[in-house]
Amino acid sequence: MQRSLVRALGAAVTLIAAASIAAVIPVAVIPAGAQDKPRSGGELIFVVPSEPPSYDAHQEETFGVIHPMAPHYSTLLRVDPNDKTGTKPVGDIAESWTVSKDALTYTFKIRQGVKFHDGSELTAKDVKASYDKILKPPAGVKSLRKEAYGSIASIDAPDAHTFVVKLKYPESSILLNLASPWNWVYKADIIAKDPHWYEKNVNGTGPFKFVEHVKGSHWVGKKNPDYWDKGKPYLDSYRAIFISASAAQVAAVRGERAMIQFRSFSPPERDQLVQALGNKITVQESPWDCVNLVAMHHEKKPFDDKRVRRALTLALDRYEGGKALSKITLVKDVGGIQVPGTPYATPPAELEKLAGYGRDINASRAEAKRLLKEAGVPDGFSFVFKNRGIPHPYEPLGIWLISQWKQIGLNVRQEIIEASAYHPMLKRGDFEVAMDFQCGFIVEPDLDLPRFLSHSDANYGRHKDTVIDDLYSRQGRATDPEERKKILRQLEKRLLDEEAHVAYTLQWHRIVPHLSKVKGWTITPSHYLNNQLDAVWLSE
Amino acid sequence: MWRYLVKRFMLMFPTMLGVALLTFILIRVIPGDVVELRYAGDRGAVSQDVLTKERARFGLDQPLWKQFTTWIWGVARLDFGESMWTGAPIWQEIRLRFALSLQVAIMATIVAVALSIPLGVLAALKQDTWIDYAVRIFSIAGLATPSFWLGIVFILMLLIVFHWLPPMVYTPFWVNPWENIKQLIWPALAVGYRYSAVGMRMTRSAMLEVLREDYIRTARAKGLVQRLVLARHALKNAMLPVATVIALEFAFLIGGLVVTEQVFNLNGLGLLFVQAVAHRDYTLIQALVMLVAGVFIVVNFLMDVGYAWLDPRIRYR
Numbered sequence: 001m002q003r004s005l006v007r008a009l010g011a012a013v014t015l016i017a018a019a020s021i022a023a024v025i026p027v028a029v030i031p032a033g034a035q036d037k038p039r040s041g042g043e044l045i046f047v048v049p050s051e052p053p054s055y056d057a058h059q060e061e062t063f064g065v066i067h068p069m070a071p072h073y074s075t076l077l078r079v080d081p082n083d084k085t086g087t088k089p090v091g092d093i094a095e096s097w098t099v100s101k102d103a104l105t106y107t108f109k110i111r112q113g114v115k116f117h118d119g120s121e122l123t124a125k126d127v128k129a130s131y132d133k134i135l136k137p138p139a140g141v142k143s144l145r146k147e148a149y150g151s152i153a154s155i156d157a158p159d160a161h162t163f164v165v166k167l168k169y170p171e172s173s174i175l176l177n178l179a180s181p182w183n184w185v186y187k188a189d190i191i192a193k194d195p196h197w198y199e200k201n202v203n204g205t206g207p208f209k210f211v212e213h214v215k216g217s218h219w220v221g222k223k224n225p226d227y228w229d230k231g232k233p234y235l236d237s238y239r240a241i242f243i244s245a246s247a248a249q250v251a252a253v254r255g256e257r258a259m260i261q262f263r264s265f266s267p268p269e270r271d272q273l274v275q276a277l278g279n280k281i282t283v284q285e286s287p288w289d290c291v292n293l294v295a296m297h298h299e300k301k302p303f304d305d306k307r308v309r310r311a312l313t314l315a316l317d318r319y320e321g322g323k324a325l326s327k328i329t330l331v332k333d334v335g336g337i338q339v340p341g342t343p344y345a346t347p348p349a350e351l352e353k354l355a356g357y358g359r360d361i362n363a364s365r366a367e368a369k370r371l372l373k374e375a376g377v378p379d380g381f382s383f384v385f386k387n388r389g390i391p392h393p394y395e396p397l398g399i400w401l402i403s404q405w406k407q408i409g410l411n412v413r414q415e416i417i418e419a420s421a422y423h424p425m426l427k428r429g430d431f432e433v434a435m436d437f438q439c440g441f442i443v444e445p446d447l448d449l450p451r452f453l454s455h456s457d458a459n460y461g462r463h464k465d466t467v468i469d470d471l472y473s474r475q476g477r478a479t480d481p482e483e484r485k486k487i488l489r490q491l492e493k494r495l496l497d498e499e500a501h502v503a504y505t506l507q508w509h510r511i512v513p514h515l516s517k518v519k520g521w522t523i524t525p526s527h528y529l530n531n532q533l534d535a536v537w538l539s540e
Numbered sequence: 541m542w543r544y545l546v547k548r549f550m551l552m553f554p555t556m557l558g559v560a561l562l563t564f565i566l567i568r569v570i571p572g573d574v575v576e577l578r579y580a581g582d583r584g585a586v587s588q589d590v591l592t593k594e595r596a597r598f599g600l601d602q603p604l605w606k607q608f609t610t611w612i613w614g615v616a617r618l619d620f621g622e623s624m625w626t627g628a629p630i631w632q633e634i635r636l637r638f639a640l641s642l643q644v645a646i647m648a649t650i651v652a653v654a655l656s657i658p659l660g661v662l663a664a665l666k667q668d669t670w671i672d673y674a675v676r677i678f679s680i681a682g683l684a685t686p687s688f689w690l691g692i693v694f695i696l697m698l699l700i701v702f703h704w705l706p707p708m709v710y711t712p713f714w715v716n717p718w719e720n721i722k723q724l725i726w727p728a729l730a731v732g733y734r735y736s737a738v739g740m741r742m743t744r745s746a747m748l749e750v751l752r753e754d755y756i757r758t759a760r761a762k763g764l765v766q767r768l769v770l771a772r773h774a775l776k777n778a779m780l781p782v783a784t785v786i787a788l789e790f791a792f793l794i795g796g797l798v799v800t801e802q803v804f805n806l807n808g809l810g811l812l813f814v815q816a817v818a819h820r821d822y823t824l825i826q827a828l829v830m831l832v833a834g835v836f837i838v839v840n841f842l843m844d845v846g847y848a849w850l851d852p853r854i855r856y857r
Contacts, residue, residue, distance in 0.1 A: 053578060053625050061579065142590055144579065199627065215628070215636055216807040216815075218709050241708050244815070245802040248708075251695055252805070255705025276699075420572030420820060457588065 042538035044238040047249045047261035051242045054199040057182045059142040068219035068240035070531035073184035073204035079529050085342045086524030089179040103170035108163040114228045117209045124157035129188030131155050141195045170479050173446035181528045207233035207534040234537035260514035263527045273513045282516045284523035287333045287340050288508035290439035295461040307371040309500035313356035314368035315408045322506050329393040332509035337492045339525045342443040355497040368408045380409030386434040388422045426460040441528035446476050463501040548844045552837045559833040567825050574624040574820045620827040625819040630827045641808040645793035651732025660743025682737025688799035691730040727804045735789050742785050746778035791839040795832035
């Protein structure tokens, strides 16, 4: 290495040539390889593009908390780390559970021998204290997701190894909701003494113990020898390096200073890494539980007319758009209200029946023009489309939308709103048509759809639709999956077709290239999931 | 002399107050605030109640004059408060990054001085020869090349040609000097080259001017050797404008390496500045601006002292 460094110092002449070579290299993708027998040892080094504002996941929203810190903690349940759909709950510190016949009482058996990193034993009391903090935070303590647990009537810990959740009404999503990657289990005594303690300190029961956090630089964890799952974790330690600039993230993986970045790279970045590293890199891809929507302001003309809203969605050639845009930015699949490939996703044949999802784009656009004529704007009209000032995928998507709307005679001017002013603008309703966005941590209708309810703060288009409200409520209480699917299809048809309250664009596409020696990690649709690293190992 | 220095020193305080007021107002003109950015993000799931309480916790619900007086009273006691984004004390956030930024600034200054003064003097002595032209081309190229671009080229070269990348994590010099140099030499070279170009141009023109002075001709006429003419008479006088440029560039480097720090992933003040603005972390932005302004003001003060030392005429005015 020293020799390389000395050579590097004297190689100024090669600089420009080297840069030029980098620009012309072709690209290819290598599929994920099969997983072999786990090997113990080594340090996993990964890039995190964001950094934890505080250490308390109960009151944070960014993956910058989850990626470096999830290995320190356990949750009651977790999403199966091997399930590519990211929708199958399995036990974490809950060894097993039973559900009462009326589906109102869930009784969890808590594992024995689970220890906090300070050596004390975890009991159901700790689980209850953690959920109390989430559901009923003490004064001055924030809990960002407590509204997601509106169905819970009570929680209890009748003995050291039993945790009971009672519901007000049956809720099909409750198990997945209890597998939330944000709901880290904290120590009851600590919370009782100081509910703010976990904002600046770490003490969990996860596979790795905390070593150090150097702000702006890195986070280090080391193997927890007392982890309940004997034999795990396989790694000796991990090191999360905070790098915000995407070019530096790519360089870190390319230079093998880092092995993986768990969020996502863009398609050109993936291609660059594959070309540079060949078989030393493996790429895992998945539809991503993030999507851009088009919000249309229902209180502003002509968007108060559902024919105009339908025309806007009918104009979009999503299938061709997906093909083209997936080469340059983070979108790819055409989906409805759920991520394609997940349990409640719309089957493609049904999806094609919805307005704007048909394969015959000429027929769709003819229908769009007919609707505009019927709505009294036969020659189209002009409007301003407000987009968020973020390069990927907002800007390419915005350009694509404008080009699509132009095909039906609409004259659209794009206005880019600076990122921090964007949500206030949406909340004020200061737009005619705007790019909207949502990103979930588990693909689950109960978590993804509340924004479409009439009273929701995130219903930026301000539609009032009691039918949607009712269908949402019914699907959440349907305990039979098939019944639930039927209701969801009705909701989807009303939301995207009949009333066209919003228009979904294209599903985000998650791309995680990593060094091939990183094994035991499976991509899911959510970058908030599968970050405990207990099953991850290095083959060399 | 003392009166001169005291006067210059006292001028620092109204300047700092002006900077404080301007920063405080300007940062609040930008739309959005830290609460909006941290909690009202992508899912829009956080209730208005939480947002209101958080704003109250940071004092953002108070009138602007009250926010300013509270903050400036803290600054007067050297208490810059806590980061609104991380909740950590401001001094802690800055201290972490200051050592790295200072080291890069010092290393870049060493590179710049080592290149600019000898080459600038050489170009002046060999005016209109191929040496002068070569130095001028080298310096113009340095002025025309953004240091972040050169940094990118360095990284690409290291990656493509040598399959090697500088360390991504900062190791203090006293912990592991070799690891530290491996990481920081590249940004120091990238920044130092542009920095040296400015110094080179200034050294050359100052030397050309001084070498035409009567006292240089007198020194030569009395038979002083060239080396002594340059060292004793020419260089010291030519260094006045060069020192100004080098000092101001040094002050700039403390907080101004925003893009270069991103390119090399350096955990320095420039990157912290960008993050603070992106997060609308008012307390941190204000403290950083005060710090950088303070560095500029102190460097200016030291330059004034240096002028007085280099040019005795200044002392008696």
